[in-house]
Amino acid sequence: MDAVTADNLRKSFGSVKAVDDVSIRISEGEIYGFLGPNGAGKTTTIRMLTGVLIPDSGTVSIFGTDVHKDPLAAKMKMSVIPENGTVYSDLTAFQNVLLTAKFYGMEKKEREERAVDILKRLGLLERKDTLVRSFSKGMRQRVSIAAAIVHSPRLLILDEPTTGLDVQSRRLVIDTIRHMNSEGSTILLTTHNIEEANALCSNISVINKGKIVATESPEKLKKNFDTSGYVEVSFDRPVGEDIFSSPGLIRAESWGDKWRLFSDDPDFAVRYLLSVAEREKLKIVSIATSNPTLEEAFVRLTGEA
Amino acid sequence: MDWRVFFRSIFAVTEKNMRIYYFKGPVMIFGLLFPLIMFLTFFIGRDLDIISFFPGFLGMMLFFTASSVGPLITPWEKREKTYERLISLPVILESVIIGDLLAGAVFGVLITAIVLFVCALFLNLAVVNAAVLLISMVLGSVAFAALGTLLASPATNNPSNIMMLSSLVRLPLIFISGIFIPLGELTGLYFILTSLSPLTYIVDLFHGALSGNAFYPAWFDIMVIVSVILVFILAAKIIQRRNLVKGV
Numbered sequence A: 001m002d003a004v005t006a007d008n009l010r011k012s013f014g015s016v017k018a019v020d021d022v023s024i025r026i027s028e029g030e031i032y033g034f035l036g037p038n039g040a041g042k043t044t045t046i047r048m049l050t051g052v053l054i055p056d057s058g059t060v061s062i063f064g065t066d067v068h069k070d071p072l073a074a075k076m077k078m079s080v081i082p083e084n085g086t087v088y089s090d091l092t093a094f095q096n097v098l099l100t101a102k103f104y105g106m107e108k109k110e111r112e113e114r115a116v117d118i119l120k121r122l123g124l125l126e127r128k129d130t131l132v133r134s135f136s137k138g139m140r141q142r143v144s145i146a147a148a149i150v151h152s153p154r155l156l157i158l159d160e161p162t163t164g165l166d167v168q169s170r171r172l173v174i175d176t177i178r179h180m181n182s183e184g185s186t187i188l189l190t191t192h193n194i195e196e197a198n199a200l201c202s203n204i205s206v207i208n209k210g211k212i213v214a215t216e217s218p219e220k221l222k223k224n225f226d227t228s229g230y231v232e233v234s235f236d237r238p239v240g241e242d243i244f245s246s247p248g249l250i251r252a253e254s255w256g257d258k259w260r261l262f263s264d265d266p267d268f269a270v271r272y273l274l275s276v277a278e279r280e281k282l283k284i285v286s287i288a289t290s291n292p293t294l295e296e297a298f299v300r301l302t303g304e305a
Numbered sequence B: 001m002d003w004r005v006f007f008r009s010i011f012a013v014t015e016k017n018m019r020i021y022y023f024k025g026p027v028m029i030f031g032l033l034f035p036l037i038m039f040l041t042f043f044i045g046r047d048l049d050i051i052s053f054f055p056g057f058l059g060m061m062l063f064f065t066a067s068s069v070g071p072l073i074t075p076w077e078k079r080e081k082t083y084e085r086l087i088s089l090p091v092i093l094e095s096v097i098i099g100d101l102l103a104g105a106v107f108g109v110l111i112t113a114i115v116l117f118v119c120a121l122f123l124n125l126a127v128v129n130a131a132v133l134l135i136s137m138v139l140g141s142v143a144f145a146a147l148g149t150l151l152a153s154p155a156t157n158n159p160s161n162i163m164m165l166s167s168l169v170r171l172p173l174i175f176i177s178g179i180f181i182p183l184g185e186l187t188g189l190y191f192i193l194t195s196l197s198p199l200t201y202i203v204d205l206f207h208g209a210l211s212g213n214a215f216y217p218a219w220f221d222i223m224v225i226v227s228v229i230l231v232f233i234l235a236a237k238i239i240q241r242r243n244l245v246k247g248v
């Protein structure tokens, strides 16, 4: 069964079409990334998925339960760390985690054990009885995550979980996401950080101006944009495409006075070029390689430099 | 709908509110001092008959304690950004509304009970009907706490806006209530105005419970108050649902 099925979601704020016909399918067990520039509509989409914003039209179901028709049952299956949401400053870290556990109906003994367990894993055990008021941003975010995973949600939704965190906190958050996923939780996260999406996600949707412009695995996303692994070369005299032909090359493309040879293996492409130059008695004027980057795919998709 | 999850969410919200907003030193102290100051303001140095004015005093106190903190909770949580997280937990609007209301009501009943007890030590209070006294305290707290929750509903994350709105609504409600003038002595426009305030019916119940001199039959007062509670909850729900559509 799909963890999330969203069909034709739309939401306008006045004349701004924040989300314009977005449909998403997330299979159980995935880590799914939502990538887009500022104001693309990520948070608005997440808020509709989690039932805190009523869409203009469209439907959402979480493991088969409609979020807007049966919100309590749907919300029991998930846990959310909102972008603009935090835990209570006037409660301790421990109390915050216990409070959330109570909403999910965990028994007293179970919730206390789990809370201690999780706070320990997130490095907050010694500070567990301190009011969150005195915590740094990174510590707060860890409390927020502890509260969200205390009941081992089937679906964990995180809106920019690592924004503004230092390297250590960020790593802890990412490890926790991986850990939850390995224990069976499906994950949906939004991020600006392309490398993070690349490293974590099995599938990515790129959203721009309220529309999903691509949904692929990170690797496919890179390949689709021909930015993937090419070697750019220029010789001292013009040559024809026919001189480049080898099983290791995807294709060759003329690019001004240069040629771009696309390959998954830049090492092979460079060696091959050298052998061609040798064979054809060509002098190489310039040579450069370009690694596949998700960033380039992202920039092209969202039309921003 | 899963009722077990629903009731659980109400009680979790209630508990959260009591812990964070009500059972705190300053709030408790203010809650207890305020009635005392009001008591002194109204009765000391004046030639008022304490016993016959006591129901009015009790009603006013219940009104203030049950409805004072409630209006601030939601705007405060919106400002502190805990609201978004709260509503993404397994709750529906009704859980939050009723949970907020219950916390205010528990606080109102508790403070009023303490004050009533202390007053009973010093004043020669008679209780004609303890059951009606209890019912009126509970119903009154719920009604005034519901008013507090309704006042919290407009879209704002600025508690001071709501403070203003709250005073603008609550003070006139006191003025138009028949708390210090027996209902039977009012006529015409005054009587109509007085009938518009829910406080009037609570005070009438208190009169019935403490001296037996109620203007309306108890069932009528109770019916009016229960309807008022339902109207407040419904209105709060409509406003808050509109906020969910606007995304604020």
Ligand SMILES: Nc1ncnc2c1ncn2[C@@H]1O[C@H](COP(=O)(O)OP(=O)(O)OP(=O)(O)O)[C@@H](O)[C@H]1O
Pocket: A013, A016, A017, A018, A036, A037, A038, A039, A040, A041, A042, A043, A044, A045, A083, B246, B247, B248
């Ligand atoms: N409650 C609201 N009222 C009015 N406009 C809104 C509201 N929420 C979002 N918007 C607008 O909708 C658009 C999408 O916003 P959204 O927060 O979904 O973007 P985002 O992709 O999460 O951006 P970011 O990366 O900056 O978090 C923006 O133009 C924003 O100004």
Ligand SMILES: [Mg+2]
Pocket: A042, A043, A044, A083, A159
């Ligand atoms: Mg956002």
